[in-house]
Structure formats: C-alpha cells, structure tokens
Amino acid sequence: MSVTPTAPSAAPIEELKDEVAARFADVPLRIGTRTSPLARAQTDQVIAAVRSVLPDLPVETVGIETSADRWHGNLAELGGKGAFTKEIDGALVAGEVDLAVHSMKDVPGDVPLPAGTELGAFLPRGDTHDVLISRTGVGLGELPEGARVGTSAVRRRSQLGLYRSDLRIDRIRGSVNARLAKLDAGEFDAIVLARVGLERIGLTDRITEVLSTVWSAGSRPSMVPACGAAVIGVQARVEDQAVMRLLAHLGDEETTRWVSAERTALHLLSGHCNSPIALHCTTTDEGRLALSGLVFSEDGSGWVRSHATGVADDPVGLGARVADDLISQGARELIGDTRH
Numbered sequence: 001m002s003v004t005p006t007a008p009s010a011a012p013i014e015e016l017k018d019e020v021a022a023r024f025a026d027v028p029l030r031i032g033t034r035t036s037p038l039a040r041a042q043t044d045q046v047i048a049a050v051r052s053v054l055p056d057l058p059v060e061t062v063g064i065e066t067s068a069d070r071w072h073g074n075l076a077e078l079g080g081k082g083a084f085t086k087e088i089d090g091a092l093v094a095g096e097v098d099l100a101v102h103s104m105k106d107v108p109g110d111v112p113l114p115a116g117t118e119l120g121a122f123l124p125r126g127d128t129h130d131v132l133i134s135r136t137g138v139g140l141g142e143l144p145e146g147a148r149v150g151t152s153a154v155r156r157r158s159q160l161g162l163y164r165s166d167l168r169i170d171r172i173r174g175s176v177n178a179r180l181a182k183l184d185a186g187e188f189d190a191i192v193l194a195r196v197g198l199e200r201i202g203l204t205d206r207i208t209e210v211l212s213t214v215w216s217a218g219s220r221p222s223m224v225p226a227c228g229a230a231v232i233g234v235q236a237r238v239e240d241q242a243v244m245r246l247l248a249h250l251g252d253e254e255t256t257r258w259v260s261a262e263r264t265a266l267h268l269l270s271g272h273c274n275s276p277i278a279l280h281c282t283t284t285d286e287g288r289l290a291l292s293g294l295v296f297s298e299d300g301s302g303w304v305r306s307h308a309t310g311v312a313d314d315p316v317g318l319g320a321r322v323a324d325d326l327i328s329q330g331a332r333e334l335i336g337d338t339r340h
C-alpha cells in the first residue's frame with residue numbers, strides 16, 4: 001500500500017490557479033469531514049491551507065457521520081476497520097465530495113485506501129503528546145489506588161497499566177467534548193486524550209498533566225504516540241488532477257516523511273486503528289529520522305520494542321526495519337491476541 005503522497009509534483013502556482021479556477025468555475029470544492037467539533041476544527045485548518053494557496057477558491061464543507069460516530073459501543077464489535085473513515089471515503093469515491101479530511105491516527109494500516117484515491121497532503125504535524133485530565137487535578141502518580149481512568153485505546157491502556165497496575169481502566173467513547181462531559185459527571189476519575197485535539201478546540205486549560213512521548217517502560221508516566229498522531233491527512237481522487245496538484249502545494253515534507261515511516265511499519269505489522277501499537281518518528285539534531293515502535297499484549301503485561309534511525313530520504317526503509325525487528329521479537333503473536 002502506498003502511504004506517501006503520489007500527487008504530481010507541485011505545478012507552478014500560476015498554472016495551478018488557472019487549472020483549479022477552470023475546474024471550480026461553477027461548483028465549489030467540496031470537503032468531506034466528520035461532524036465533531038474536533039473534526040470541524042481540523043477541516044478549518046485544511047480550508048486555511050487551501051486558501052493560503054488559492055485565496056478565492058469557493059469551498060463547501062460536507063459533514064458526514066461515520067459508523068464510529070453512530071456506534072457508541074466497543075469499536076472492536078464493529079469490525080473495527082475504517083470505522084472513522086469508511087463513509088467519508090465512500091463519498092469521495094462517489095464524487096459527492098472532492099476532498100476527504102482524516103485524522104491519520106484513525107486511518108487503518110491494514111486496509112488499503114479505496115481504489116482511485118490517494119492521500120495527497122499531510123498538514124504539518126501538531127503536538128504529539130497525550131495528556132491526563134483528572135477530576136481533582138492530581139497527576140497520574142497521585143491518583144488514588146484503583147482510580148477509574150477512561151480510555152478506549154489499547155495502546156494507552158497498556159502504557160497506563162505498566163506504570164500503575166492498580167488503576168481500573170474502562171472504555172470511553174464519543175467526541176472529545178463528550179468524554180470531558182463524562183469525566184465531569186463523575187463517571188471517571190481521569191481520562192487520557194491527545195493534547196492536539198484539545199488545542200484544536202481551545203480546551204488546553206483542561207489539561208492536568210502532559211505525558212512524555214518517550215518510552216519509560218513504566219518507570220514514570222509516559223505515553224508513546226500512535227501512528228499518525230496529530231497529523232491531518234487530505235485524500236482526493238487520483239484522476240482529479242487539479243485537486244491532486246493543489247494538494248501537492250499543501251503538504252508538509254517533514255511530516256510526510258514521519259507519516260511514511262510510521263505507516264510503513266503499521267502496514268507491515270497489519271495494524272488497525274485500535275491496535276496495541278505505538279509508532280513515533282522524529283527527526284534528530286543531525287537531520288536523521290528516528291523511529292520508535294512498541295507492540296503490546298492486550299492486557300499490557302507483555303510488550304516488544306524497537307528503535308532505529310535512518311537517512312531522511314528513506315522513511316519506508318526505516319519503517320520496514322523497525323517492523324521486521326518487532327515481528328522477529330514476536331509482535332504478530334501479541335497483536336494476534338487482540339480483537340480487531
């Protein structure tokens with residue numbers, strides 16, 4: 001599966017303006033998005049990026065409910081795959097929208113994108129930290145014995161359990177706003193969320209503790225991020241050349257390399273959007289790519305880890321090396337135990 005944008009290289013801006021103006025002379029550029037406040041905020045970022053290239057382009061947002069929005073139970077019971085993206089991808093393929101906006105964290109690594117579509121741009125990555133929000137304002141280390149912590153991600157559950165095996169970790173679903181409401185209503189003592197999500201909807205004042213993204217094997221509070229965390233991906237139809245060329249102007253190169261390394265590894269591990277997998281690529285001071293990968297057993301008691309660095313222009317090679325190493329340590333068996 002191709003994980004890097006395959007849009008034609010960025011056309012000169014004047015040519016692009018003419019081409020896009022002709023394509024959207026009579027109709028607006030239609031952008032498909034989920035409807036939560038976070039999804040809307042992410043779509044506003046895409047619109048701002050489009051407008052920075054083509055200030056006058058008429059755009060229209062099309063809100064689409066996904067199966068994950070309708071189903072409030074365990075995502076594993078939905079069959080998991082693409083629950084956050086399926087309906088939006090469907091609208092793109094059917095020509096009902098021209099762009100699909102996705103949180104890359106929610107785009108599965110084990111099912112290919114629908115035929116004829118590609119991720120044409122990754123916006124610059126935001127803050128990849130996960131955060132704890134506790135009702136009484138105490139950090140992870142000070143939560144009372146047996147405190148109830150809300151998270152649905154196996155990756156988070158495993159890492160929480162390694163640091164505090166006494167915590168009672170329960171599933172929580174719904175939009176970020178809905179989860180905060182459940183915390184406030186007393187259903188949980190604390191919840192774990194992505195910092196960037198709170199930032200995008202203006203709620204960072206709710207944060208109690210920012211968890212380190214650096215693996216600590218449970219010796220201190222930390223949370224290695226998921227593949228694609230804090231990255232907004234924009235998908236289009238490959239045949240829609242004007243749109244693909246526009247996307248080539250929006251993408252961030254460094255983010256594209258990180259996503260490419262992380263998604264290559266996720267794909268080789270057959271990871272899905274709730275896999276017990278953490279994958280985090282960064283750039284070192286020397287300009288090399290560094291990729292950390294972790295795979296957990298469902299109960300968090302077992303895990304394997306790999307870390308490697310590589311040259312900036314071969315993120316795919318780096319992703320493959322880390323995945324191979326994890327697989328040779330038994331990653332497949334750990335993943336196999338977890339329900340998809």
Ligand SMILES: NCc1[nH]cc(CCC(=O)O)c1CC(=O)O
Nearest residue numbers: 103105106193194197229230231
């Ligand atoms: N599955 C939910 C989801 N998907 C992407 C984000 C946050 C934004 C991002 O990481 O891009 C969230 C919310 C959360 O984890 O708190």
